[in-house]
Amino acid sequence: MKRVKIIEEFPIPWSEATIQAFRETLLAxxxxxxxxxxxxxxxxPYKIWVSEIMLQQTQVNTVIPYYERFIEALPNIQALAEAEEETLLNLWQGLxxxxxxxxxxxxxxxxxGEYGGQLPKTAEALRTLKGIGPYTAGAIASIAFGEPEPAVDGNLMRIVTRLFEIGEDIGKASTKRQITAYLYQMIDPKRPGDxxxxxxxLGATIMTPANLTPELSPLKAFDQSYQHGTAELYPVKKSKVTVTEHSxxxxxxxxxxxxxxxRKHGEGELLTGLWHFPLIEQTLVMDEATEQEMLEPLTDWLTGTDLAFSKEQFHLSLPQAYRYDREQLLRHLPLVxxxxxxxxxxxxxVPVQVNQSSNSLSGQLEWLTLEELKTYPMSTLQTKLLQRWLPDLGV
DNA sequence: AAGCCGGGGAG
DNA sequence: CTCCCAGGCTT
Incomplete structure (x- = not known):
C-alpha cells in the first residue's frame, strides 16, 4: 500500500518517544x-461527509447554518441521491x-448503486467517489471510521512544514508526499479522527498563517520554526509572480x-555589465511602419549618447536590400x-547601416567586429539575438 | 503541471 | 479596491 512506500521514502526524524509525547500533548x-x-x-459518516465538503471552500462560521439546513432537508445518502437538482442548488445557494x-x-x-447505500470505510475506496480527493477521503476515513489516515489540508501543511522547517514548495507533489508521510508516522492510531x-x-485558531510567534501553541516544544524564530519562512509557496510584458x-x-x-549595461539596469545591441523599449514594428518610423527611436537615443551624433553628420538607413521591399523587410526582422x-x-x-563611424566613445559603447564581439560578456538574451541574426557565427 | 471554480476575509 | 485563500476536477 501507498502508506508503507511513502513512509520508507520519508522517515520522520523523531524518536518513538517524541512521537508518543507529541500525540499526548496535542490530544490533551x-x-x-x-x-x-x-x-x-x-x-x-454522511453528516461528516457533508460537513467536509462544505468546509473545503468556506469558513466554519459560514458553514454552520448551511450544514444544519442541508442535513434537515436531506438527512441521509438516499435522500441526497434522489433529490431534485433545484433542491440541491437552493440548499447550496451562496456557498x-x-x-x-x-x-x-x-x-x-x-x-x-455500488456500495449498498453505505459509505465505504477506507480512504482508498472513498477516493473512487466523485468529489472526494485525498483530503476528504482522509477526513471521512479517520473521523467517521477511525482509520489512521491523515487529512492533509492547508492547515496541516502549514503546521508540518513549520514543525520540521520543510522549505520545499508545498505545491510540489513530492513535498505533499513528505508531509503525508510524516503525518502517517505522527498520527495516533487510537484516535486518528481527533x-x-x-x-x-490548532491551525485555524493558533498556528495561523499570520501568527508567527504562537505563544499559546501546545506544540512549541516540537516546533523547530518556533524554536528558531523562522515561522515566517514556512510554508513555502511558489508565488505566482506577475510577469509583465515588454517589447x-x-x-x-x-x-x-x-x-x-x-553597449554595456550600467548600474541599476537589468543585466548590468553585460554587452548588448542597443535595446530601446518600443512597440514592435508593424506592417505599416515607414523606414523613418523604424529609425526614429534610434536617432532619438543616439542624440543622447556620447557618439557626438547629429542628423547632419550621420546618415542612418535600413540595409539596401530592405529599403524598397517592405514584405522582405518585415519577414527579416526576427522576433526573439x-x-x-x-x-x-x-x-x-532591426539592422541599420550608418555611413560613418564616430571616434568619441566612452567605455559604455564600442564599435566591434564580429570576431571581437564574440569575446565580450553577453547575456543569454544577447546570445539568442546574435544567434538569430547570424546563425553561422557560432556563439 | 496549470487553469478553473466562486465566495469571503485581509490588507 | 485587489489579493489571497482551499480543495478537486479537467486538460
Missing amino acids: WYDQEKRDLPWRQTKD GYYSRVRNMQTAAQQVM FNQALMD FLAYILMNPNGEVLF KHQFSHRLWYVQL
Missing part, C-alpha cells in the same frame, strides 16, 4: 480546547462552487568598417522572445 490540548461544532456531535454539490449527489448515487481535527483546530527594438548598427555598435523570472521580453532585431 484538543480535549481541553476543541471547538463545539454541529458535525462533532455525530458519528454519522459557491456548485459543481461540488452536484458531484456529491453523483457520489451518493454511486454509493447507492488527531486530525486537533491539528485543524524592445534591438538595433544592429553597422558602420562602413564592418563593425557593430555594442525571452523570459526572465519577472518579465517577458519580445525583442525585434
Whole structure:
C-alpha cells in the first residue's frame, strides 16, 4: 500500500518517544480546547461527509447554518441521491462552487448503486467517489471510521512544514508526499479522527498563517520554526509572480568598417555589465511602419549618447536590400522572445547601416567586429539575438 | 503541471 | 479596491 512506500521514502526524524509525547500533548490540548461544532456531535459518516465538503471552500462560521439546513432537508445518502437538482442548488445557494454539490449527489448515487447505500470505510475506496480527493477521503476515513489516515489540508501543511522547517514548495507533489508521510508516522492510531481535527483546530485558531510567534501553541516544544524564530519562512509557496510584458527594438548598427555598435549595461539596469545591441523599449514594428518610423527611436537615443551624433553628420538607413521591399523587410526582422523570472521580453532585431563611424566613445559603447564581439560578456538574451541574426557565427 | 471554480476575509 | 485563500476536477 501507498502508506508503507511513502513512509520508507520519508522517515520522520523523531524518536518513538517524541512521537508518543507529541500525540499526548496535542490530544490533551484538543480535549481541553476543541471547538463545539454541529458535525462533532455525530458519528454519522454522511453528516461528516457533508460537513467536509462544505468546509473545503468556506469558513466554519459560514458553514454552520448551511450544514444544519442541508442535513434537515436531506438527512441521509438516499435522500441526497434522489433529490431534485433545484433542491440541491437552493440548499447550496451562496456557498459557491456548485459543481461540488452536484458531484456529491453523483457520489451518493454511486454509493447507492455500488456500495449498498453505505459509505465505504477506507480512504482508498472513498477516493473512487466523485468529489472526494485525498483530503476528504482522509477526513471521512479517520473521523467517521477511525482509520489512521491523515487529512492533509492547508492547515496541516502549514503546521508540518513549520514543525520540521520543510522549505520545499508545498505545491510540489513530492513535498505533499513528505508531509503525508510524516503525518502517517505522527498520527495516533487510537484516535486518528481527533488527531486530525486537533491539528485543524490548532491551525485555524493558533498556528495561523499570520501568527508567527504562537505563544499559546501546545506544540512549541516540537516546533523547530518556533524554536528558531523562522515561522515566517514556512510554508513555502511558489508565488505566482506577475510577469509583465515588454517589447524592445534591438538595433544592429553597422558602420562602413564592418563593425557593430555594442553597449554595456550600467548600474541599476537589468543585466548590468553585460554587452548588448542597443535595446530601446518600443512597440514592435508593424506592417505599416515607414523606414523613418523604424529609425526614429534610434536617432532619438543616439542624440543622447556620447557618439557626438547629429542628423547632419550621420546618415542612418535600413540595409539596401530592405529599403524598397517592405514584405522582405518585415519577414527579416526576427522576433526573439525571452523570459526572465519577472518579465517577458519580445525583442525585434532591426539592422541599420550608418555611413560613418564616430571616434568619441566612452567605455559604455564600442564599435566591434564580429570576431571581437564574440569575446565580450553577453547575456543569454544577447546570445539568442546574435544567434538569430547570424546563425553561422557560432556563439 | 496549470487553469478553473466562486465566495469571503485581509490588507 | 485587489489579493489571497482551499480543495478537486479537467486538460
